Amino acid sequence: xxxxxxxxASLSVSPGEKATLSCRASxxxxxxxxxxxxxxxxxxxxxxxxxxxxxxxxPARFSGSGSGTEFTLTISSLQSEDFATYYCQQYMRWPSxxxxxxxxxx
Amino acid sequence: xVRLVESGGGLIQPGGSLRLSCAASGxxxxxTYMSWVxxxxxxxxxxxxxxxxxxRTYYADSVRGRFTISRDNSRNTLYLQMNGxxxxxxxxxxxxxxxxxxxxxxxxxxxxxxxxS
Numbered sequence: 276x277x278x279x280x281x282x283x284a285s286l287s288v289s290p291g292e293k294a295t296l297s298c299r300a301s302x303x304x305x306x307x308x309x310x311x312x313x314x315x316x317x318x319x320x321x322x323x324x325x326x327x328x329x330x331x332x333x334p335a336r337f338s339g340s341g342s343g344t345e346f347t348l349t350i351s352s353l354q355s356e357d358f359a360t361y362y363c364q365q366y367m368r369w370p371s372x373x374x375x376x377x378x379x380x381x
Numbered sequence: 382x383v384r385l386v387e388s389g390g391g392l393i394q395p396g397g398s399l400r401l402s403c404a405a406s407g408x409x410x411x412x413t414y415m416s417w418v419x420x421x422x423x424x425x426x427x428x429x430x431x432x433x434x435x436x437r438t439y440y441a442d443s444v445r446g447r448f449t450i451s452r453d454n455s456r457n458t459l460y461l462q463m464n465g466x467x468x469x470x471x472x473x474x475x476x477x478x479x480x481x482x483x484x485x486x487x488x489x490x491x492x493x494x495x496x497x498s
Contacts, residue, residue, distance in 0.1 A: 309484040311426075318488035319426065324481045331486075362426055366483035369441065370428040 277301055277365050281373035287381040288353050296376045298346040298363035307367040310339055310348045313375075314359045322361075323348065353378070383407040383487040385476050390492030397466050397496075403459040403476030403489055411454040414479035417461045419472035420491075427472075430461070431479060444470075466496045
């Protein structure tokens with residue numbers, strides 16, 4: 276089983292600032308890494324796949340980077356609608372998700 | 382536009398059975414990979430199972446032998462038969478279309494399953 280660890284667990288950011296979220300895999304997943312956004316009471320939404328490819332309709336302020344075991348999701352200028360919980364997911368082996376990073380308003 | 386609507390959740394006693402449904406529109410469940418993902422209360426996400434367009438199925442270790450994913454092509458509906466339910470199966474269950482690799486690019490709104498005596 277590949278264990279995904281996200282940090283920090285929560286992040287307080289002011290609107291307009293940049294947010295950097297980290298995800299680490301217990302073994303290499305190459306670029307088989309996705310990011311999702313989830314708001315309370317809603318289903319997750321796919322943001323990024325293949326570590327850095329934005330899904331359809333995702334704004335350019337969301338960017339993903341990394342390969343192997345270390346990955347980053349960057350939100351360049353936080354908008355009010357971006358305050359949510361973000362999950363990484365590997366699909367190198369049976370899919371597994373990280374524990375999430377909650378991005379809160381500062 | 383893809384739309385997935387789950388139903389069938391509810392309160393069930395440990396050891397009981399439940400069948401979840403996911404009615405699809407805007408896609409054909411027989412032509413794509415489909416999955417169930419669950420989220421325990423206040424917890425993260427867990428990939429439960431997947432069905433390929435050729436009918437092959439795969440399961441998480443935690444549900445193998447108890448859960449069965451299937452589809453009805455004529456109804457364009459995905460199912461999850463859950464037997465031998467345990468308290469730790471309590472979660473919101475989402476159906477989803479599998480996109481690139483094993484990612485979910487379209488999600489239903491979820492249906493809540495509570496296993497409790």
